[in-house]
Amino acid sequence: RLVVEERMNKLADYTETVAVNNMELQDQSIGIITSGISYQYVKEALPTASVLKLGLTNPLPSGLIKEFAAKVDKLYVVEELEPYMENEVRRLGINVIGKELFPPYGELSVRMVYEKISGQPGITVAPAFDSPIRPPVMCPGCPHRGIFYTLKQLKLIVSGDIGCYTLGAMAPLEAMDTTICMGASISAGLGMIKAHPEMAENMVAVIGDSTFLHSGITGLMDVVYNGGNLTTLILDNSITAMTGHQENPATGKTLMGQTAPQVDFVALCKAIGVKRITEVDPFDLETVKNVIKTEIAVPEPSVIIARRPCALIIKNTEKPLQVQDCTGCKMCLKLGCPALSFDKENKTILVDQALCTGCGLCIDVCKFKALRKAGDDNVKNN
Ligand code: SF4
Numbered sequence: 073r074l075v076v077e078e079r080m081n082k083l084a085d086y087t088e089t090v091a092v093n094n095m096e097l098q099d100q101s102i103g104i105i106t107s108g109i110s111y112q113y114v115k116e117a118l119p120t121a122s123v124l125k126l127g128l129t130n131p132l133p134s135g136l137i138k139e140f141a142a143k144v145d146k147l148y149v150v151e152e153l154e155p156y157m158e159n160e161v162r163r164l165g166i167n168v169i170g171k172e173l174f175p176p177y178g179e180l181s182v183r184m185v186y187e188k189i190s191g192q193p194g195i196t197v198a199p200a201f202d203s204p205i206r207p208p209v210m211c212p213g214c215p216h217r218g219i220f221y222t223l224k225q226l227k228l229i230v231s232g233d234i235g236c237y238t239l240g241a242m243a244p245l246e247a248m249d250t251t252i253c254m255g256a257s258i259s260a261g262l263g264m265i266k267a268h269p270e271m272a273e274n275m276v277a278v279i280g281d282s283t284f285l286h287s288g289i290t291g292l293m294d295v296v297y298n299g300g301n302l303t304t305l306i307l308d309n310s311i312t313a314m315t316g317h318q319e320n321p322a323t324g325k326t327l328m329g330q331t332a333p334q335v336d337f338v339a340l341c342k343a344i345g346v347k348r349i350t351e352v353d354p355f356d357l358e359t360v361k362n363v364i365k366t367e368i369a370v371p372e373p374s375v376i377i378a379r380r381p382c383a384l385i386i387k388n389t390e391k392p393l394q395v396q397d398c399t400g401c402k403m404c405l406k407l408g409c410p411a412l413s414f415d416k417e418n419k420t421i422l423v424d425q426a427l428c429t430g431c432g433l434c435i436d437v438c439k440f441k442a443l444r445k446a447g448d449d450n451v452k453n454n
């Protein structure tokens with residue numbers, strides 16, 4: 073503790089002079105203390121205001137803040153969520169305006185910063201052209217896509233979690249109903265079925281491999297301990313994908329790339345007390361559907377492990393996809409694969425060969441056998 077305190081004191085001195093804590097003095101009638109993305113909003117909304125941009129915010133540079141406050145007429149703190157910097161500035165005995173204007177939740181924006189500080193309505197600039205809508209979607213070939221496509225088909229309530237697979241909440245999949253915080257999918261699901269037992273046959277919890285290891289195991293223990301009749305899907309894509317492909321205790325490697333003991337999900341779930349554990353290939357849509365239907369109907373805890381590596385860590389060796397005799401039914405578009413688009417003029421599906429990984433999901437979904445891999449007779453090859 074003494075060492076930590078000593079370091080923090082040294083760090084406090086460092087924050088006063090470090091270049092990332094930077095005073096930009098201009099019009100001194102308004103001074104804004106800000107950090108991170110909020111700085112970009114401030115610069116765009118009020119380009120002539122004086123700004124104290126803090127790149128290092130713990131500990132805060134109290135001397136620099138006092139110096140800045142003394143130079144400006146009216147002082148604001150612009151920060152997202154809780155008033156961390158604002159409270160610290162107030163503790164220094166400095167009058168500041170912050171959460172009286174800005175909400176302690178959600179995201180700020182250029183318009184909000186402009187309107188709240190200037191008191192003037194923001195200007196709406198019409199876009200120069202209609203750009204295509206590009207909502208965030210899972211990557212082409214993502215192993216999570218088929219799971220959410222199936223969950224939507226089965227019209228299940230999905231207690232979700234945090235990872236790439238949270239995109240399962242987005243159109244066209246729209247198959248995630250709650251996402252509370254890291255690891256909450258299983259415990260929230262348990263809470264829901266305890267409050268409403270009739271939900272058990274219509275709901276699943278979905279969690280990624282690394283999130284499960286981070287904070288999902290305790291939830292699963294609670295399910296077993298409390299006799300929860302919940303089916304949990306662990307989506308094991310062999311990596312921590314959303315944050316940039318870090319290794320985790322289930323990948324068999326340390327963050328430094330050294331070989332490490334590898335968590336065995338089946339053995340782990342058994343050790344917790346789960347008796348029903350099934351492993352599935354998420355690209356095998358029929359099996360995925362049948363296993364989910366079976367497990368939600370069984371009145372005891374169950375785990376389905378869907379195992380396929382993230383599409384970005386495997387080398388794509390599949391043959392290019394071909395389209396022939398497409399009826400234009402658009403069923404395959406329900407997968408939300410960015411490699412598929414629709415040619416309105418010719419009423420046919422187009423496959424972007426540069427994006428397509430040949431995962432084969434759309435081949436399975438097309439009832440008209442209009443999609444096939446080059447050289448295949450509409451036979452899935454995975
Ligand atoms: S490729 Fe198949 S599923 Fe997709 S629009 Fe054409 S016929 Fe329908």
Ligand code: SF4
Nearest residue numbers: 409428429431432434
């Ligand atoms: S095979 Fe179909 S679903 Fe898979 S990446 Fe290619 S276009 Fe997308």
